[in-house]
Amino acid sequence: MTSNPMIESYFAALSTQLSDLPQPKREEVVRELRAHVFDRLEQIAQPTDDDCRTVLRALGTPQEIARQYRVELLLSRSAWRISPWRVLRTLFRWTLTGIQGYLVFIMALLGYTVAASLYVTALLKPFFPHNVGLFVSHEGITLTRFPVPPMGTEVLGMYYIPLAVFFGYLFTFVTTLAIRFVIRRFGKLKQRVAAASA
Amino acid sequence: MALLRKELKSEPPEKWEAQLRKGCLDLAILACLWEKRLYGLEILRGLEQDSSLVLAEGTVYPILARLKEESLLQSEWVEADAGHPRKYYWLTAAGRQRVISMAHVWNGFAANLNNLLKPVLNGKGR
Numbered sequence: 213m214t215s216n217p218m219i220e221s222y223f224a225a226l227s228t229q230l231s232d233l234p235q236p237k238r239e240e241v242v243r244e245l246r247a248h249v250f251d252r253l254e255q256i257a258q259p260t261d262d263d264c265r266t267v268l269r270a271l272g273t274p275q276e277i278a279r280q281y282r283v284e285l286l287l288s289r290s291a292w293r294i295s296p297w298r299v300l301r302t303l304f305r306w307t308l309t310g311i312q313g314y315l316v317f318i319m320a321l322l323g324y325t326v327a328a329s330l331y332v333t334a335l336l337k338p339f340f341p342h343n344v345g346l347f348v349s350h351e352g353i354t355l356t357r358f359p360v361p362p363m364g365t366e367v368l369g370m371y372y373i374p375l376a377v378f379f380g381y382l383f384t385f386v387t388t389l390a391i392r393f394v395i396r397r398f399g400k401l402k403q404r405v406a407a408a409s410a
Numbered sequence: 411m412a413l414l415r416k417e418l419k420s421e422p423p424e425k426w427e428a429q430l431r432k433g434c435l436d437l438a439i440l441a442c443l444w445e446k447r448l449y450g451l452e453i454l455r456g457l458e459q460d461s462s463l464v465l466a467e468g469t470v471y472p473i474l475a476r477l478k479e480e481s482l483l484q485s486e487w488v489e490a491d492a493g494h495p496r497k498y499y500w501l502t503a504a505g506r507q508r509v510i511s512m513a514h515v516w517n518g519f520a521a522n523l524n525n526l527l528k529p530v531l532n533g534k535g536r
Contacts, residue, residue: 240497241471241475243497244450244471244497245468245471246494247449247450247494247495247496247497248450248451248467248471250493250494251451251496252451270466270467271466271467271468272466272467272468272469276466276468277468277471277472280468280469280472281471281472281475283472284472284473284475284476285472285475285476285479
C-alpha cells in the first residue's frame with residue numbers, strides 16, 4: 213500500500229494529540245486507524261488526493277478522535293476501577309482543564325493522605341507501642357508522637373492495628389467513590405459541552 | 411451551568427435524535443459482534459446497513475477501546491490478504507451476558523414507549 217503525505221501528516225497529528233495515552237496504546241490506535249484508511253482506499257482503483265481527503269474527513273479530525281479516546285478511555289478507566297494511583301493520575305491530568313478538577317484533586321490528595329497515614333501508624337504500632345495508638349487526654353486525641361510519647365492514656369492497645377487498617381481502607385474507599393461520582397458526573401457534562409459546541 | 415441546562419432543555423429534535431443514536435451505540439456495536447468476530451470497518455458497515463446509526467467513522471474506535479477496557483470485548487491482530495493486519499474484535503463471555511441483558515432492557519423499554527406513542531401516531535383524540 214502506497215502512503216501519501218496527507219495521510220502521514222494526519223497520523224502524525226493524531227499521534228501528537230494522543231500524547232497523554234501511554235505509548236503502546238497510542239501506537240495501537242494509530243495502527244488500527246491506519247488499517248481503516250488503507251481498507252477504505254483499497255476499495256478505490258486509483259485513489260487520488262481527493263479520495264484521501266474524503267476518507268480522512270469521514271473518519272473525523274485528529275483532534276476530535278483524540279478527544280473521544282480521552283473521554284472514553286481515561287475517564288472511564290478511573291470510573292470503573294478502584295485504584296487510587298490510577299484515579300490520582302487521571303485526576304492530575306484533569307486538573308489542568310479547570311478549577312473544578314483542581315479542587316477535586318486537592319480533595320483526593322487529602323483523603324488518600326489520611327488513609328496512607330493510618331496505614332503507616334498501623335505498621336509502626338508493633339515497633340513503637342508507646343508512641344503510636346489512640347491517646348486520650350484532657351487536651352484531646354493524639355495518634356502518634358515522636359520521640360516523646362503523647363499525653364494521656366492509650367485506650368486501644370494492639371486493637372489499634374486492625375482499627376487503623378479498617379479506617380484507612382474506609383478513607384481510601386470513600387475518597388475513590390466520591391471521585392468516581394464526580395468524574396462520571398462532570399465527565400458527562402464535559403461530553404455534553406463538547407457535543408454542544410461541535 | 412444554568413445556561414447550559416437551559417440550552418439542553420430547548421434542544422432541537424435533531425439534537426435529541428443524535429443523543430438517542432449515541433445512547434444506543436454501545437448496544438448496536440455489541441450486537442454486531444453477536445454472530446462472529448469483525449474488524450472496525452466491518453462493524454461500521456454493519457451499523458450503516460442494519461440500524462441507520464450514521465456517525466463519524468472515527469467514533470466507533472474509541473468506543474471499541476472502552477468496551478475492551480470493560481472486558482466486554484477481546485481483540486487480536488490478524489494478518490490479511492490486504493497486505494496489512496486488521497484488528498478483530500469478539501465478545502467475551504461477559505460481553506455476551508451484557509448484550510443479552512441490554513437487549514431485554516431495550517425490548518421492554520421500546521414496548522412501553524410504543525404503547526405510549528400509539529395514540530400520537532394514530533392521530534386520534536383531541
